[in-house]
Amino acid sequence: MLGVWALVAFVVVIVVWNALFKRNIGESMIMGFLAVCAFAVFGGLPEGESAGGAIRAAVLDSLQEEVTFAGLAFVFMSFVLARTPVLDRLIDLLNSVLGRLPGGSVFTATVAGGIFGAIAHVGAAVTAAVGSVTVPWMKKSGVRPELAATVVAGGAGMGVSFPFSATMFILVGGLAAQGAMEPDEIVKPLALAGLWCLGYRLALAYWLVRRNKIAPIAPEDRLPLRRSLGNGWTSLLLFVPIIVPLVLTRGPLATALGNWSGVGDDLKSPVELADGTTLPAAPFAMPDVISLITWIPVLMIALVFVLGRKHLPRTASGWLDTIGGAAPSFGVIGVTIVAAFSASNLLGDLGLAGQLETVLSGLDAPAWLMAIAIGVIIVAIAIPLTASATMAAVGPVAVIALAGAGVPVPVAAAAVLIFASTEGASPPSGAPIYVAAGIARVDPVKMFVPLLKYYCAPILGMGVLIATGALPV
Template sequence: MVGVWALVAFVGVIIVWNAVFKRNIGEAMILGFVAVCGFAFVTDGAGAWSSIGEAVLDSMQEEVTFAGLAFVFMSYVLTRTPVLDKLIDLLNSVLGRLRGGPVFTATVAGGIFGAIAHVGAAVTAAVGSVTVPWMKRSGVRPELAATVVAGGAGMGVSFPFSATMFILVGGLAAQGVMQPDEIVAPLAFAGLWCLGYRLVLAFFLVRRNGIQPISAEDRIPFGLSLRSGWTSLLLFVPILIPLLLTRGPVAEALGTYSGVGDALKKPVELADGTVLAAQPYAMPDVISLITWIPVLMIALVLFLGRRHLPKTVSGWWSTIGKAAPSFGVIGITIVAAFSASNVLGDLGLASQLEGVLAGLDAPAWIMAIAIGVIIVAIAIPLTASATMAAVGPVAVVALIGAGVPAPVAAAAVLIFASTEGASPPSGAPIYVAAGIARVDPVKTFVPLLKYYCLPILAMGVFIATGLLPV
């Protein structure tokens, strides 16, 4: 159980250093990683150096690391130009008369984009690029804006047809537990329950925080705002282009023309030994939303705001220097989080928690709570897909043994795993949202746990026990 204790130490050190000693999250994440490394040395001695080195190298090559820093830069450059101000004026002309208009827009957009893109960090990036600055302009505190957007990231898993879903049902189908198409309807209804909860939460947050409509005198008439700021609508283009190239008929035609589907991925081996057959590559495998959205966004902002940006090398050097403190905190935090995740994987965290799952024997409601807590704990350092590959099938089988129908059990387990984006301190969407909002990520930790992580865990339990029909 070394991996389990290492996870406990990782989270414990971060909480103590950040909450008790009031130090910044970057330092806390580094110390948490060092604590995990200590367990690696105890287990493997000097051989741990190789594992730790590979873990750090892999974390620095993660696309989320790049995306987090890219969005910090994009957000900073946007504030130096009037481009986003014009877009927000236009949005306020349409929805500014509603209390919490941008909060509700962010929530619904998260559900829509999640049902299409299915990648938590990409959902946060696409939705947050516009709605976070809009919320801030409307009087929403930056940490609350980041919380709302990061909290919606899990909808990429809670709707069909994510890669996470296919990893889970592929393992279950290989074992003869259920057929892949059996989960589509239950998971769709489960996703709608989660979206409904988020809308109720948005209503509560708007009232609790006293978010008011934009006053009439501050709202520019729609016609005037459209004439003066129509070019700001181009900010949606960097989101739509990668989306069109990876989903739908354009993506299919491009994949056929380029021969992307002719190559096969490596087979996926689950923790229980089940091997899923190799699948052909698809366009989302070669065009990354989380990479290309910020790249295209930065390029467009540089073009649209060129008259308001520095014209000299020294001017740009000064601009980048002013954004440097945000780069440091976000970058160190992401690298430390992913490095710790990799080392925890090498310590056998997934297989150890799988053994705990296999040994559970209790009534359905107790099983649902126990399995939910374990999956949420695994999803703290791992992605939802990795969590499902590690323990997904055995978690479903355990729920089936307690009397839960297989499709319902599978939907509940995916809802548990969807907390990855709202699970501090390692959820990648947290740092993407914090980068866009230019806020200390730690300020979102407690709200994310309180408003998203624990309630979604409860919803998974309710779905498993039949209190929420799917």
């Protein structure tokens, strides 16, 4: 059971280094990987493998993963997007449409949180961007400051519950390294899971508006629809880089394009690719030739450059300053992803998959009970850690445990990410809580019970329903 003990050490080291010693997650992941390396060096690998060779191969494989590129690309895109007014114009557009309704400020904050989450993904950033505009609107509409802050902080988790967050890439990379799932398989179930969570938040917003008799946004605080649409219609193009690759790889257009290009034709013999991978003699599909997790960030970055061109640097020194500002985020996320993949590869060499299968085969628990247990564990771990750190530490193991109870791996992965998305609504350590409290000028302690009652516990329940198939994805 060497692999299982190495996994335990990996998780413990990350939690202690990050939560107890207050070090960043990148450094914590390095320490966790070094702990796994120690097991490879002193515990021994299967006969014929050297520890040094296995460690070197694990790191090299992680550096060559397309998920590593995609994770860093999305970090860069989010950083550049934050330097433009594109998302602010999108909020103005939402406010023009929803603000005239009773409680329109609450609905605007909820929908904007979903849209920002699907694009920017960082919980604290989503809270800051949405809250800085919508919290004053809510307070003017008669919403209590602690409730306004709760709504904004409760929406932070949508940065994790929609593709393509760094947290998703960390989880998917670990699963792909173990051969449990292809990266593209998570996109559809996670997108649908995210929509279920957004639907719940909208239903909650409706109930809160009715219960608290919240008024519409005052006319002087919202732009006429024609004006906001004229100023911000281009912000709606942010969804094009997501829609185009999806249409080209799935559905009738993808089938027609595949047949026309010959991608769907039967292959008479195996094909060896440039990287040494051998494809079997079987029909290709469009997702084999157009990678969603590669092309979506590439197209998104290109579009942000076009939409925000007037607000981005125009000199080499300006771009050096911009890239320098993004460097800390690149460093932490990059190290986290590479360390997570490397650890997964090395744990595989230590026989973790087979050992976990042996352990899980002894657990005769139904899927619903396993989902509840895993959900509670992940929510508990996500209180001191971030969602990314939680997925790096226990994400792949949680998915495999659910798969052992009969849950399809992509569905299990979506459910686990939904569990982890409670980080922003899990008192007392979620960063979005304090960001929202600062904007609303309220004691964050007053938000703890509402966050647990309105967001944390219900989202945990939704993850269980997704894992058990009650909410189809």
